[in-house]
Amino acid sequence: MTDLHDFPIALVTGASRGLGAAMAEALAPTHHVVAVARTVGGLEELDDRIRAAGGQATLAPMDITTRDAMAQLCRSIHDRWGQLALWIHTAVHAAPLSPADHVDARDLERSIATNVSATGILIPYVAPLLGLEGQAVFLDDPRAGEKFFGAYGATKAAQIALARSWQAETARTGPRVHILAPAPMATATRARFFPGEDRETLAHPRDEAARLLASLG
Template structure:
């Protein structure tokens, strides 16, 4: 089986690629070829998929040889915080281009390969895609749009499984940048590990054929109560299949 994971050079994407490598050949999506090659060398069956996904001509060329794809995981993204009054049109445009439009275009280009495999599309969203907070307008709007894209795709492509995964704060370089933008301390002990998000993704990808897990919310157990309760994975679905 073949899986493509975007944002696979580090963070959540790298953890997901590593977790899927036990059962899939993995295409490691990203722009840094050297980093992708280094990561691929440590996995059972993996190779780089080098493309700037905001360059749609390059995306079309990169996917041209893929005629069957079992799993597509969208994990690449950007996060720039700021009040609405201070967020320029360029920030809005870049955020939407990376977090939504690139996802839609890559998926569109790969639909024939996904249909051939009756495949699975996993969109790594954020709890910001469920509840917008001050100073994250552009980022949250992109994640709400990503949620809408998943819902539309699920309704239009009945042979595919489509899952949105909504992690809370995760211990990654992106989270470090977000906390710096917020002017707050970085507290990795209170965040999810990337491997925990990867485990949630693997659980939906390996679900039995009769199960279509549509939405997963994963939040960290606060440090003060760890050891008394497991990390909760809350799954939501409906009868649409």
């Protein structure tokens, strides 16, 4: 039987719920998952599910917008395992829908901090851990320019623009950077964006996690 400590290491940022949690669970049979999120309870529930299925995870309850915490996390990964095989970045701040002329300043600041600044900080921190052979995954949600999606759409687009630049820069050298497009899912975030939508028509995060991970090859 394979020692779980010999498994490749996968970092999942935004792992406490939704697609991030589903990705972490889907990876657990073949990877040791480092699960990052602010919500301690969500991480603990994730850990329970992973352990019940025979896997192991390392929980890192922290805010990705805290630069020192992210630096310490990446240093700890380096010191303990030396490298990462995979980074999946699902953490996002989904600001409430609002007309552009009514966007709350605090929501905009948090959107910029979480969706843009943290991504710009994490890429140079995580890249050395991935080396040339690792893979990074970002999830696109193209809402830029849609009415009422000002804060979310603009900052999510900026995040993906950063990822696309990194993808182009590393195309010949590695790591491999993937920008994937999930199908509409029955998540709490989508329920806030589209109240009253028929959730029976939406994909389950567990199914989308399996589909997206299979596309990595």
